[in-house]
Amino acid sequence: MRKLVELNQEHLVWVKRALTGVVTEPEGTAHRGAIAGVDMAGKTGTAQVFTVGQKESYRESQVSERMRDHALFIAFAPLRSSSSRPASLHSVKR
DSSP, X not given: OOOOOOXXXXXXXXXXXXXXXXXXXXXXXXXXXXXXXOXXXXXXXXXXXSOOOTTOOOOGGGSOGGGSOEEEEEEEOOTTOSSOOOEEEEEEOX
């Protein structure tokens, strides 16, 4: 079921600017993923496979590879298109 969601255009401009900064700003978490000549935006994140207790620390070296946190990056381009934009989700292993 599709449902149209109305968004405040001022908020949408702010969100697009923030997502663009993730890729284009030197301190952006996906700055190294920028592609020259491609006007893109994105979001990075981490997916946890299991929960670490509040008084415990996460030690990657002590966790089996398949149970380690997954780094994620989703991007879309081009930014200035009036039609739909393709998006790509990447899961990164260390």
